[in-house]
Amino acid sequence: MPEKQTRAPLVFISEVAPSTESLNGDAFDFEANRLPNFPDSPSDLHINRKFHRKESILSSDISLYVEKTQQKIPDGGWGWLVVIACFVINMISDGVSFTFGLLYVEFLNEFKSSKSATSWIGSLFMALPLIAGPLGSALVDKYGCRSMTIAGGLVCTIGLILSSYAQTIGIMYLTFGVIGGTGMCLCLVTAVVSIAFWFKEKRTIALGLAASGTGFGTAVFSPLATWLLYEYRWRGTLLITAGIFFNMCLCGVLMRDPDWIKEEE
Numbered sequence: 351m352p353e354k355q356t357r358a359p360l361v362f363i364s365e366v367a368p369s370t371e372s373l374n375g376d377a378f379d380f381e382a383n384r385l386p387n388f389p390d391s392p393s394d395l396h397i398n399r400k401f402h403r404k405e406s407i408l409s410s411d412i413s414l415y416v417e418k419t420q421q422k423i424p425d426g427g428w429g430w431l432v433v434i435a436c437f438v439i440n441m442i443s444d445g446v447s448f449t450f451g452l453l454y455v456e457f458l459n460e461f462k463s464s465k466s467a468t469s470w471i472g473s474l475f476m477a478l479p480l481i482a483g484p485l486g487s488a489l490v491d492k493y494g495c496r497s498m499t500i501a502g503g504l505v506c507t508i509g510l511i512l513s514s515y516a517q518t519i520g521i522m523y524l525t526f527g528v529i530g531g532t533g534m535c536l537c538l539v540t541a542v543v544s545i546a547f548w549f550k551e552k553r554t555i556a557l558g559l560a561a562s563g564t565g566f567g568t569a570v571f572s573p574l575a576t577w578l579l580y581e582y583r584w585r586g587t588l589l590i591t592a593g594i595f596f597n598m599c600l601c602g603v604l605m606r607d608p609d610w611i612k613e614e615e
Contacts, residue, residue, distance in 0.1 A: 366489035435601035436541040440502030445567025456584035474527025480534040486539040495540040499602030505533030510592035
């Protein structure tokens with residue numbers, strides 16, 4: 351019968367420390383193929399010297415990481431203020447987007463362009479936040495939710511202020527569609543990511559409350575935009591809307607990182 355070889359049980363490595371050298375301070379006796387402090391261990395153990403340290407380090411790191419992150423997610427506390435901030439972001443961004451039809455009529459009369467050309471203003475404004483989603487996620491990973499929300503609010507504000515002075519439809523493509531849409535991309539990404547940092551068990555409830563801002567914004571901004579267009583025309587409406595978008599910077603101030611992320615960093 352072929353000689354039976356028994357591999358070293360992983361428990362001797364992963365339960366103690368990152369390497370076999372830390373087993374009660376004694377090194378593994380490779381010549382005798384035996385663990386010094388385990389006299390009952392078989393003498394025909396086979397240890398792969400090249401990989402046993404890497405396997406033990408990897409298993410230890412993963413176990414520690416999972417244990418820390420699972421225990422330290424607050425699941426509330428300051429996280430509820432983050433939910434309110436995300437609610438406001440969804441309310442403003444989606445409320446303005448879904449009432450673009452009111453502005454569309456004003457743009458159509460102002461620029462005397464075709465319906466197809468005029469509709470591109472709103473199409474860019476609503477499509478760019480979704481198209482640029484991967485870029486926004488990468489920036490949020492690098493710079494954090496707070497910085498990107500503040501930056502996104504500032505970009506949206508600048509874009510709408512410039513739009514209120516536009517004289518051609520091409521300028522509206524750039525200011526309202528591209529600049530405004532890019533800023534809204536950063537804010538919408540953080541409105542989802544930031545909640546995941548603060549909640550685990552109550553994450554679905556928190557996400558649902560934040561997402562309800564979309565419906566609330568649609569209901570509120572429709573009559574608001576109608577009244578603003580009647581009182582201040584479309585240029586004044588864009589200036590006031592820019593001021594509303596600036597409030598998303600205040601929402602960004604509330605989006606601080608939880609303690610467990612700071613400790614991991």
